[in-house]
Amino acid sequence: AQSVTQPDIHITVSEGASLELRCNYSYGATPYLFWYVQSPGQGLQLLLKYFSGDTLVQGIKGFEAEFKRSQSSFNLRKPSVHWSDAAEYFCAVGGDNSGYALNFGKGTSLLVTP
């Protein structure tokens, strides 16, 4: 069965500090992995995606993520967090046979302090 685990429900970081959000997945076939961000009252916006190839992927807003097959992880990172990054972050997994049916993690809420 496919599933996504985001171990951290809430994370607080200081503005300018680095950020890493954890994501672990379980998927029987080749996983397609995604990170989305949701600001209050908004829909989801795609930050980055991984299908195959280079395990370090770059996304929008200065985010990057690293795919580690051996650890079934796809952690999201940003070297320097801005106050505007405060939001809810979701990791998701899909595959060739699942169309647009993504399996999402429960999300990590990011708070950025001055």
Add this chain to the structure above:
Amino acid sequence: KAGVTQTPRYLIKTRGQQVTLSCSPISGHRSVSWYQQTPGQGLQFLFEYFSETQRNKGNFPGRFSGRQFSNSRSEMNVSTLELGDSALYLCASSLAGTGVRTGELFFGEGSRLTVL
């Protein structure tokens, strides 16, 4: 270019009633997917439509249904509402109809349903 438009944005219903939510995809997009978002269960896939055909369905009871029209607009309906149906219902559209590898999902802002 307008994004995904969902109406209504907010609505309140009582148990036993039914509700219809509407989604207008980005112009030219032919694939529409629906998700339910609740604090307890998170984001869960409801169904996916392409060219008026349901291509995929999540694990929801038959009270949840949907359809897509020839202009790609989609509606979802929930009958005999229960308290647990209170959620943010998100619609997403995509240009391609072959899955997430070939077409990015663009999400609307959602319709927030409260069931009393």
